[in-house]
Amino acid sequence: MTRATDELIATLSAEAAPVRRLSSPGVRAAAWLAAIAVVAAAAVFAWSDLADFWRRNGQPQDLVALASALAAGIAAVTAAYHLAIPGRSRAWALAPLPFLAAWLGASGYGCLRLSLSGSAEHGDSSACFMFILVTSLPLGALLFWRLRVARPLAPRLVATLAALGVAALSAVVLQFFHGFDVTWLDLAVHAAAVLVVAGVGGLAARLLGSGTAPPRAA
Amino acid sequence: MSVPPSEQAKAQDRRWSQLMAAAQEGDRRAYAELLQAVAPLVRVLARRRIADDDAVEDVVQETLITVHRVRHTYDPRRPFTPWLAAIAQRRTLDALRRRGRIQARELQDDTRYETFPDPLANKEAEDGLALQSAAGLMEALPPQQKQALELIKVQELSLIEAAAVSGQSVTSLKVNVHRAIKRLRKLAGREP
Numbered sequence: 001m002t003r004a005t006d007e008l009i010a011t012l013s014a015e016a017a018p019v020r021r022l023s024s025p026g027v028r029a030a031a032w033l034a035a036i037a038v039v040a041a042a043a044v045f046a047w048s049d050l051a052d053f054w055r056r057n058g059q060p061q062d063l064v065a066l067a068s069a070l071a072a073g074i075a076a077v078t079a080a081y082h083l084a085i086p087g088r089s090r091a092w093a094l095a096p097l098p099f100l101a102a103w104l105g106a107s108g109y110g111c112l113r114l115s116l117s118g119s120a121e122h123g124d125s126s127a128c129f130m131f132i133l134v135t136s137l138p139l140g141a142l143l144f145w146r147l148r149v150a151r152p153l154a155p156r157l158v159a160t161l162a163a164l165g166v167a168a169l170s171a172v173v174l175q176f177f178h179g180f181d182v183t184w185l186d187l188a189v190h191a192a193a194v195l196v197v198a199g200v201g202g203l204a205a206r207l208l209g210s211g212t213a214p215p216r217a218a
Numbered sequence: 219m220s221v222p223p224s225e226q227a228k229a230q231d232r233r234w235s236q237l238m239a240a241a242q243e244g245d246r247r248a249y250a251e252l253l254q255a256v257a258p259l260v261r262v263l264a265r266r267r268i269a270d271d272d273a274v275e276d277v278v279q280e281t282l283i284t285v286h287r288v289r290h291t292y293d294p295r296r297p298f299t300p301w302l303a304a305i306a307q308r309r310t311l312d313a314l315r316r317r318g319r320i321q322a323r324e325l326q327d328d329t330r331y332e333t334f335p336d337p338l339a340n341k342e343a344e345d346g347l348a349l350q351s352a353a354g355l356m357e358a359l360p361p362q363q364k365q366a367l368e369l370i371k372v373q374e375l376s377l378i379e380a381a382a383v384s385g386q387s388v389t390s391l392k393v394n395v396h397r398a399i400k401r402l403r404k405l406a407g408r409e410p
Contacts, residue, residue: 004275004396005257009250010250013247016246021242022293086301087300153284153304
């Protein structure tokens, strides 16, 4: 042991104030998701046209696509919470991938049926892009604020997963306000918006790397 | 009867876990014992990837600082060693990347050692070179070390003022200044 390391240990242990342990990542993720679910449900019941939603999303593939997007969002957010803690398996990063594949597959099948029927009702896809971006911003800010408490060792991975999660959840909420059918173009725009949000989140990883001091016990 | 190595490792992990749980409650003696006990393991992990002794010791110190900063994330219901090893591996990787960046920037410049016959003629040129050299070397420091050195030694702020400006704790500032000077000496070739 070198003298400098001994001195460092003496300094660190001299200022070792009590700290409040973080709850388990699963519990913290569930709390965040529950809070977001309450706000999203309130917004949907207050402002969306549920009859129109069921008319456009009544087919099994539509419900599978919606459930897969929701599962991808939940998996990505949960993975971000787990990977923010040292020593957790990197396999968590793969958790959202099957659900993303199912989402694209089911949505693609829906688009194919719609294009074959020739009865698609078109709308403004750029509004979808903006919806996902604008909804992801406050959700992402709130999630980053919660994640930075853990001072993640791999902030880029955690930030990318967090952003992917909020983008997928935003895409779920979007479906309740989507006043026209999801065509190929729409699906591409939705996927592009999710990728853009995930990419921007990864670039904003620095926001996770300089968290505040560990909270002290009461 | 001798205890199998795996049982020893489990017992050691349980002991470290207990010490960290106590440290999280504010037990400084347990914390000092834990840091002293884990430093050799961190050194072994770093030495697997890094040959240079000074660089290994840097990784040990950075790992201990990170343990200190994220100690609230340890869950005593889980094993301690994987939590520690993840931090040590990350800091080792950071050291290797930093080293790669520094080596990519270093240049051999033989003309710097040319001198004039009159020693006074060299002084002005050498002063300028020294300033350029110091500024260049500071660029090679990690951002937090560079910031700590600039605030404390260049701008001559107090530790409290520098902590308020930088968001770093007083301890981090002290450690970063100490390590910045050590690294500058090494980069300047004044320390083996």
